[in-house]
Amino acid sequence: DAKTTQPTSMDCAEGRAANLPCNHSTISGNEYVYWYRQIHSQGPQYIIHGLKNNETNEMASLIITEDRKSSTLILPHATLRDTAVYYCIVRAYGQNFVFGPGTRLSVLP
Amino acid sequence: DAGVIQSPRHEVTEMGQEVTLRCKPISGHNSLFWYRQTMMRGLELLIYFNNNVPIDDSGMPEDRFSAKMPNASFSTLKIQPSEPRDSAVYFCASSLTRDREELFFGEGSRLTVL
Numbered sequence: 333d334a335k336t337t338q339p340t341s342m343d344c345a346e347g348r349a350a351n352l353p354c355n356h357s358t359i360s361g362n363e364y365v366y367w368y369r370q371i372h373s374q375g376p377q378y379i380i381h382g383l384k385n386n387e388t389n390e391m392a393s394l395i396i397t398e399d400r401k402s403s404t405l406i407l408p409h410a411t412l413r414d415t416a417v418y419y420c421i422v423r424a425y426g427q428n429f430v431f432g433p434g435t436r437l438s439v440l441p
Numbered sequence: 442d443a444g445v446i447q448s449p450r451h452e453v454t455e456m457g458q459e460v461t462l463r464c465k466p467i468s469g470h471n472s473l474f475w476y477r478q479t480m481m482r483g484l485e486l487l488i489y490f491n492n493n494v495p496i497d498d499s500g501m502p503e504d505r506f507s508a509k510m511p512n513a514s515f516s517t518l519k520i521q522p523s524e525p526r527d528s529a530v531y532f533c534a535s536s537l538t539r540d541r542e543e544l545f546f547g548e549g550s551r552l553t554v555l
């Protein structure tokens with residue numbers, strides 16, 4: 333079973349920041365928070381992951397609360413090409429990736 | 442790098458026929474994963490290999506499904522005999538090692554069993 337809870341869908345205006353929340357209240361100390369996304373008809377694509385510190389790369393930022401029970405993926409300037417299903421996954425190294433239903437993000441012009 | 446390559450991209454077959462899906466992982470990657478995606482159950486892990494050896498096949502639905510990895514650059518997922526409920530998109534993914542954070546997925550093989 334997926335260990336995360338995400339909203340089913342969200343909308344975001346093009347050019348604005350997209351903030352995708354994820355709850356993982358039962359996360360263990362050795363589990364990381366990962367984000368993948370799946371654009372229609374493509375395979376999932378890795379975005380970012382973190383343990384407890386905030387992380388940033390060329391695609392997105394990951395903000396993890398101090399208690400690690402929730403996190404937010406931030407796409408700073410969403411474009412139409414960011415329309416996709418976003419998966420939040422908690423996983424310890426060596427465990428399988430278990431994908432839940434994710435959040436369907438629609439970026440609107 | 443060409444990424445993970447899957448074939449065929451689309452397959453339509455009749456119930457009872459044998460289906461073979463193929464995957465070429467990224468060169469140098471030691472772990473390979475087969476996933477299945479349906480509207481009802483989402484993305485499910487079927488099996489994964491580490492250094493060409495099957496490690497966990499607990500996600501394989503039944504004996505009609507089998508997977509092989511004869512060498513580091515090739516894997517197959519076979520369904521025999523196929524049934525309409527096997528209709529799905531089958532994804533292959535590879536990673537540098539078992540523990541690596543980044544799975545690289547192929548474009549998927551869309552299977553329709555009539």
